[in-house]
Amino acid sequence: MSSKQTGLVLPDTQALVMRDEDSANPVAIEFDHVTKSYKLFKNDRARFMSAFSKNVPYKEVRANDNLSFTIRRGEAVAFLGTNGAGKSTALKIITGVSHPTSGRVCVHGRVSALLELSAGFDGQLSGRENIAFRGQLWGLSAEEIAQLEPRIIDFAELGDYIDQPMRTYSSGMKARLGFAFASSIKPDILVVDEALSVGDRRFAKKCLARVHEIMSDSHVTVLFVTHSSSSAKEFCKRGIVLDRGRNIYDADIKDAIAYYEGIV
Numbered sequence: 001m002s003s004k005q006t007g008l009v010l011p012d013t014q015a016l017v018m019r020d021e022d023s024a025n026p027v028a029i030e031f032d033h034v035t036k037s038y039k040l041f042k043n044d045r046a047r048f049m050s051a052f053s054k055n056v057p058y059k060e061v062r063a064n065d066n067l068s069f070t071i072r073r074g075e076a077v078a079f080l081g082t083n084g085a086g087k088s089t090a091l092k093i094i095t096g097v098s099h100p101t102s103g104r105v106c107v108h109g110r111v112s113a114l115l116e117l118s119a120g121f122d123g124q125l126s127g128r129e130n131i132a133f134r135g136q137l138w139g140l141s142a143e144e145i146a147q148l149e150p151r152i153i154d155f156a157e158l159g160d161y162i163d164q165p166m167r168t169y170s171s172g173m174k175a176r177l178g179f180a181f182a183s184s185i186k187p188d189i190l191v192v193d194e195a196l197s198v199g200d201r202r203f204a205k206k207c208l209a210r211v212h213e214i215m216s217d218s219h220v221t222v223l224f225v226t227h228s229s230s231s232a233k234e235f236c237k238r239g240i241v242l243d244r245g246r247n248i249y250d251a252d253i254k255d256a257i258a259y260y261e262g263i264v
């Protein structure tokens with residue numbers, strides 16, 4: 001794939017985010033001293049006032065704190081860490097949902113994310129129309145969309161609702177379609193937050209099987225957030241342990257798990 005769709009996002013900070021579709025680049029993801037800070041105000045009023053005055057007090061939370069790592073193409077890496085360690089924040093920066101406050105992020109290749117699955121659908125359009133719309137956003141041709149559509153619809157199991165406006169869907173139904181789409185296209189980089197549970201128990205099991213199927217394709221670069229040591233060991237060769245937003249240990253998965261289990 002060419003790198004012609006290079007995108008450079010410069011938010012109102014010193015942070016630099018670079019994306020391209022260069023799936024031949026030996027590096028898939030690079031975080032270079034990335035910090036993501038949130039300002040915690042006492043209440044909503046204080047947050048509002050902060051737009052007009054620099055003197056409103058706040059506490060700074062660093063969800064990612066000077067975080068650096070490089071993930072090579074084809075690697076499967078687990079992010080380990082306690083609640084609030086900064087795992088989802090890093091994934092959101094990779095997918096573009098969130099922007100870093102400072103540092104440099106490079107992402108080479110198309111990212112598919114199994115998180116925040118219900119986001120980004122147009123409630124006025126039917127499920128089927130949303131598939132086509134999302135496919136276009138992905139840069140797929142009409143032919144490619146037509147090929148994928150039955151697979152996505154079949155997986156989502158929405159029955160007649162597939163032709164109803166998505167505002168009539170339950171949240172579980174939206175997530176099902178989101179998962180079916182994200183897991184049917186072939187990404188260069190797959191980002192999975194295992195905390196994610198889609199639909200009811202039976203459907204969640206089916207989703208997990210699909211995730212495992214994609215992850216066993218050695219061409220796909222995988223970033224996997226999990227609290228389960230056995231899943232991490234099964235699918236990943238490398239583990240990065242995060243603590244208070246920092247990379248505190250980065251090694252072979254067995255060593256990373258042993259380290260993580262030693263600190264919790």
Ligand SMILES: Nc1ncnc2c1ncn2[C@@H]1O[C@H](COP(=O)(O)OP(=O)(O)OP(=O)(O)O)[C@@H](O)[C@H]1O
Binds near residue numbers: 061062082
């Ligand atoms: N929008 C936000 N505003 C304020 N603080 C936030 C926001 N999003 C995340 N945080 C804070 O950033 C830190 C890291 O959160 P993150 O969701 O990345 O953790 P995590 O490692 O994914 O945890 P978990 O295992 O519970 O999913 C937490 O302290 C969290 O409270």
Ligand SMILES: [Mg+2]
Binds near residue numbers: 087088089193195
């Ligand atoms: Mg999380």
